[in-house]
Amino acid sequence: MSTKFNGAEKTERLLNLVICLLYTRKPLSKAKIRDAVPQYGTSVSDEAFDRMFERDKDELRELGIPLVTEPFDAFFEDEPGYRIDRREYALPEISFASDELAVLGLASRAWTQATLAGPAAQALRKLEAAGVERDDSSLIGIVPMVRTVEPSFEAVKNAVLQHTPVGFTYRTAGTGEVATRHVQPWAIASWHGHWYLTGFDTDRDAPRVFRLGRIEGEVTVEGTPGSYEVPENHQPTTMISTVAVDRDPQPAALRVRVGAGHSLRRQARTVSHTDDTWSLIIVDYTDTEAFTAEICSFGPDVVVQSPAELRESVIRQLTGALGGRSGGDHVNGEEANR
Amino acid sequence: MSAQRQAGQLRQGGQPSESATKRLSRLLTMVPWLLNRQGVEIEEAAREFDVTPAQVEADLALLFLCGTPGGYPGDLIEAEWESGRVYLGNADTINRPLRLGVDEALALIVGLRALAAVPGIGERDAVVRALAKLEAATGSASAGTSRIQVLIDEGTSGEMVALAKESLAARRRLHLRYLVPGRDESTERDVDPMRVINFDAHWYLEGWCHRAEDVRLFRLDRIEALTILDEDGTPPSSAQPRDLDSGVFTPHPDDQLVRLALGPGAVWVSDYYPVESIERTQDGGAVMDLRTADTGWLRRLMWQLGDQATVLEPAELVAEVQRGARSALEAYADAAGSAESTPASG
Numbered sequence: 001m002s003t004k005f006n007g008a009e010k011t012e013r014l015l016n017l018v019i020c021l022l023y024t025r026k027p028l029s030k031a032k033i034r035d036a037v038p039q040y041g042t043s044v045s046d047e048a049f050d051r052m053f054e055r056d057k058d059e060l061r062e063l064g065i066p067l068v069t070e071p072f073d074a075f076f077e078d079e080p081g082y083r084i085d086r087r088e089y090a091l092p093e094i095s096f097a098s099d100e101l102a103v104l105g106l107a108s109r110a111w112t113q114a115t116l117a118g119p120a121a122q123a124l125r126k127l128e129a130a131g132v133e134r135d136d137s138s139l140i141g142i143v144p145m146v147r148t149v150e151p152s153f154e155a156v157k158n159a160v161l162q163h164t165p166v167g168f169t170y171r172t173a174g175t176g177e178v179a180t181r182h183v184q185p186w187a188i189a190s191w192h193g194h195w196y197l198t199g200f201d202t203d204r205d206a207p208r209v210f211r212l213g214r215i216e217g218e219v220t221v222e223g224t225p226g227s228y229e230v231p232e233n234h235q236p237t238t239m240i241s242t243v244a245v246d247r248d249p250q251p252a253a254l255r256v257r258v259g260a261g262h263s264l265r266r267q268a269r270t271v272s273h274t275d276d277t278w279s280l281i282i283v284d285y286t287d288t289e290a291f292t293a294e295i296c297s298f299g300p301d302v303v304v305q306s307p308a309e310l311r312e313s314v315i316r317q318l319t320g321a322l323g324g325r326s327g328g329d330h331v332n333g334e335e336a337n338r
Numbered sequence: 339m340s341a342q343r344q345a346g347q348l349r350q351g352g353q354p355s356e357s358a359t360k361r362l363s364r365l366l367t368m369v370p371w372l373l374n375r376q377g378v379e380i381e382e383a384a385r386e387f388d389v390t391p392a393q394v395e396a397d398l399a400l401l402f403l404c405g406t407p408g409g410y411p412g413d414l415i416e417a418e419w420e421s422g423r424v425y426l427g428n429a430d431t432i433n434r435p436l437r438l439g440v441d442e443a444l445a446l447i448v449g450l451r452a453l454a455a456v457p458g459i460g461e462r463d464a465v466v467r468a469l470a471k472l473e474a475a476t477g478s479a480s481a482g483t484s485r486i487q488v489l490i491d492e493g494t495s496g497e498m499v500a501l502a503k504e505s506l507a508a509r510r511r512l513h514l515r516y517l518v519p520g521r522d523e524s525t526e527r528d529v530d531p532m533r534v535i536n537f538d539a540h541w542y543l544e545g546w547c548h549r550a551e552d553v554r555l556f557r558l559d560r561i562e563a564l565t566i567l568d569e570d571g572t573p574p575s576s577a578q579p580r581d582l583d584s585g586v587f588t589p590h591p592d593d594q595l596v597r598l599a600l601g602p603g604a605v606w607v608s609d610y611y612p613v614e615s616i617e618r619t620q621d622g623g624a625v626m627d628l629r630t631a632d633t634g635w636l637r638r639l640m641w642q643l644g645d646q647a648t649v650l651e652p653a654e655l656v657a658e659v660q661r662g663a664r665s666a667l668e669a670y671a672d673a674a675g676s677a678e679s680t681p682a683s684g
Contacts, residue, residue, distance in 0.1 A: 011358045092474075092475045119445050122367065125435075129374060157486065296666075299663065314670075319645075320645025321643065
């Protein structure tokens, strides 16, 4: 029974601690805090109280509560006191017009399906706490949605914000080569529906762009926050757009069954009929990976004639689809191919 | 004592797995929100904070036990909710919400900047004003936000986005020639537009489809032709925008149940399609159940995912996927010699 209530008791203790430290004008000593917060009264020993108080302080700071340590008496500087600066704590008084809150609502809901959904909703509630209701009726109906389906998103985002060097296993596009990379993260950006990391690759001694979806497994922290500088005026989307596209568009020759492959036919440069069953189309593509997926989705209705690289990529993918994976066993792409 | 006991009982109706700090964070936002909305219904507060009404009551019961040092009744927060409406008082110390945290500021600022860059958005003025106020108010929390960017562009759909918005603003019906990718066929239909959505770098038009007599999403780059008609395009009152939280597909309960095994590189599928249930596997993959009326698109998805996904059930679909993949591969075996031929470039 008692464990069931521990959670609530701890919330009570933390809330009373916050109120007490906001309420006090002068910094409070630990002893005073122990008296003032009733839930500390139940701790059995001084050591238990000390440990509990240290943990509580850390947790409040992690929530972003500006708990400061100050000498509480000018004459006894060795004894620290604690308080929360109200001006630092409180969200500044901002008054948003109802149309401004409406677009803030749009911005917040754009993250509904991302790892930032919780913070985005909480931020909006804080802004609306003042009592102004948003007026969604003024919006003309454009709804952007941002997704973070890449498992590495949180770790990479935090590394970018804190300037922390990281390492991860990365699968290079095209070659499929898998290697450990060591990177000083500069920025992340969502570009054409994918998240990319820009940064300095310390092994290759050059700036590089990484697609988060090609990071395999965990991202590990490999240094201390703030241990490098991000170049001034770094423009992530500019860098990504010049690098992320594999190369200039190149032509592919595809045999497409008559009456099928509509989306390919629409993009085609030329379409010629070879016989009653097949058309030959010439279509430009840039991203082998993405184009392979599109071609494979047509199954037996589309056959790649050239280039050989695209042909092999499609054969590899279809062979994988034929073999597939069973239950939880991972079938490596390379093995399935040979 | 009785208040203590009552609070204890109510807490059992709460969320036992929630951490104390997460709950504290909600309480610190809930207090100013309630103080500014005296007499608000418990249900409304529950909706706003995305918790159950029982949790709101448990939170109020907890607040009721907290207050400024002293422990006398006059020091405690006053909370009253017996009538189903919430009244809160004596909580001046925490009557302002806590500043926005880094992730909170980031989500709104990056979201607003992305909105500001959406081509032709009508609310650009409000976005710019909101952004300026927010940046001023968040100070250091917004410092790194410029290094996190979301780019929403029109891609190849610029003309269609403009036409869809025009029809929305004028409330006019649209005639579409639309490519249904799952069936790889072209269709004609009339649509009353409801909203334009950008989702995974694709633009969609959501509207009431007169052919399906239901709300449908149309990807703008699959619209082959679009005409704005003279007819009024107000959708029927029964037309509700879809809840996009479960992706762009909406299943029906009598659809066929399909079980898929997904590799780590294909788990994203569960974010895009209607998931009935999902279980993670040790290697970072997943086994996922979904319902669908039409397995055509699923077959195509399986070919596309290669070795990263397999149908486990039903057996007919397993066979269909394999038959298609085998037959596609046979074409390459037959035409092995022609691999070297290069297309005419021009």
